[in-house]
């Protein structure tokens with residue numbers, strides 16, 4: 001029977017109360033947080049859409065596995081279990097555990113990077129870019145042209161521009177390319193999927209010039225869902241088979257298991273090449289931990305081993321992708337400008353179009369983030385000029401290509417009534433939107449400024 005309602009394919013066995021606040025309370029909390037939701041206490045948040053990272057609810061199977069964990073320093077049974085699951089999934093020979101994605105990034109891109117090196121991606125995620133730039137290398141984003149048109153209804157707006165890829169490799173010289181990084185799904189590019197055809201084209205070019213090709217595979221299960229439903233030839237493959245095929249194209253991957261690993265903490269680096277693995281293992285042992293735990297407890301590795309399998313279950317993925325789309329499609333029908341079609345893990349609102357009265361140097365995305373918190377206690381994040389803006393030599397802002405606000409949906413955490421509430425908050429925000437003003441930055445750090453920047457209302 002094709003029912004219209006897609007139910008959460010789980011029932012709830014343990015509950016965590018959320019504290020209900022008023023707009024009066026939130027006015028004070030937001031001022032105290034300097035208008036930066038990263039500085040709010042989570043107990044002052046009603047619906048937390050700040051990130052889908054590390055915020056998943058774990059299953060009873062994951063908790064049970066954690067009780068079985070082996071906390072041995074070396075050669076732990078839990079490590080062997082996790083290693084086997086990752087080898088089976090990725091097909092890569094060398095697996096390095098890390099405490100989260102950016103640790104894997106720092107090790108791999110720190111080793112391959114440095115001054116004079118260039119990395120090329122569909123879009124570098126913020127920590128990826130920061131780790132590359134911190135090494136002295138340069139990070140260049142080349143999303144396909146379609147990604148510049150938020151409302152254009154196309155199936156794979158997360159793709160990389162392969163013609164530009166070849167031009168860049170020739171211009172910089174293959175010997176100066178630290179790596180080509182395909183982010184699936186394209187998180188900063190709206191959570192849009194990448195097609196297998198694109199992943200294959202990139203492989204052909206990387207092979208031709210002998211440059212490293214890595215997947216940033218945080219959301220590869222969600223991406224596999226889109227390929228299965230949108231790309232010809234994949235409708236009869238399982239989600240896991242699709243992911244395996246994509247892994248087989250690249251030389252290695254970096255994963256934050258806090259996304260499609262369905263865990264609260266964990267990550268890994270996996271590569272085909274032994275020499276590269278050996279070099280990275282040295283760095284791993286110096287900074288993260290011994291090669292069979294890399295900063296993770298045995299129980300975290302158990303949870304990851306189970307999570308990496310559960311995430312490919314068809315009922316789970318259908319609920320995951322369709323429930324994110326449910327929120328996005330409702331907002332779309334209300335006339336809220338957003339990235340369309342809806343991506344896998346989040347709804348991205350086009351704040352520049354939503355608040356045309358706010359210039360980009362007064363951060364329309366940050367203004368919407370503040371409104372969502374004030375009116376509804378919803379925490380979201382700006383993905384625009386606060387996150388990716390730079391300054392020219394005269395101190396003038398070079399804005400990001402888009403001013404987005406991301407509502408990232410934690411996995412298996414919120415129910416449909418939470419989502420209905422969020423939709424109502426948007427109805428309220430639509431009413432007074434002409435009067436909303438922007439913000440000014442009063443204090444900011446050099447790297448990843450969105451985490452700790454302080455703002456003032458204009």
Ligand SMILES: *Cc1c(COP(=O)(O)O)cnc(C)c1O
Pocket residue numbers: 053100101102103125127128183187216218255256257258259266267
């Ligand atoms: C989250 C994320 C990372 C970084 O992982 P952490 O676990 O947060 O360190 C890297 N790339 C992408 C695409 C991500 O979404």
